[in-house]
Amino acid sequence: MAPSRALARSAASAFVRPPPRATLRLLFMARRISCLAAVRPTALQPGPLRNSPATATSTRSYSQAPEPPDYLNEAELHIFNKIKAELAPVKLEVQDISGGCGSMYALEIESAKFKGLPIIKQHKLVNAVLAEEIKSWHGVQLRTKAV
Known part of the structure; x- marks a missing residue:
């Protein structure tokens, strides 16, 4: 075998094959979930139900006309x-x-x-x-x- 081919083969064998797509997808999802947990830990924890008495007092009332915010031009x-x-x-x-x-x-x-x-x-x-x-x-x- 010619020296240039032997050099090319040894260089090609030095590269590692990338993991299959499914593995990459799982790694990406795990990384994303860990980022979400770090930023918003309450987003992954269960909270009160929408119609429960705990949220009934915190829901926004639409009984009156809205007032314009100060930041409007x-x-x-x-x-x-x-x-x-x-x-x-x-x-x-x-x-x-x-x-x-x-x-x-x-x-x-x-x-x-x-x-x-x-x-x-x-x-x-x-x-x-x-x-x-x-x-x-x-x-x-x-x-x-x-x-």
């Missing part, structure tokens, strides 16, 4: 107040997701006015309320829910 506050006045929501979140230029917004609205309406009609109702504003937007992400 002027355009977000305008949208917040307009939706609040027209739809009387129990939960309302407005966020400029365009990077600050005001061309795309994410809206999350829960209102009793949506009761009995399919999602498409809920969205049409929001679009009717914000018709003037939407004309200048690039896009909008709507999440609506009936209360």
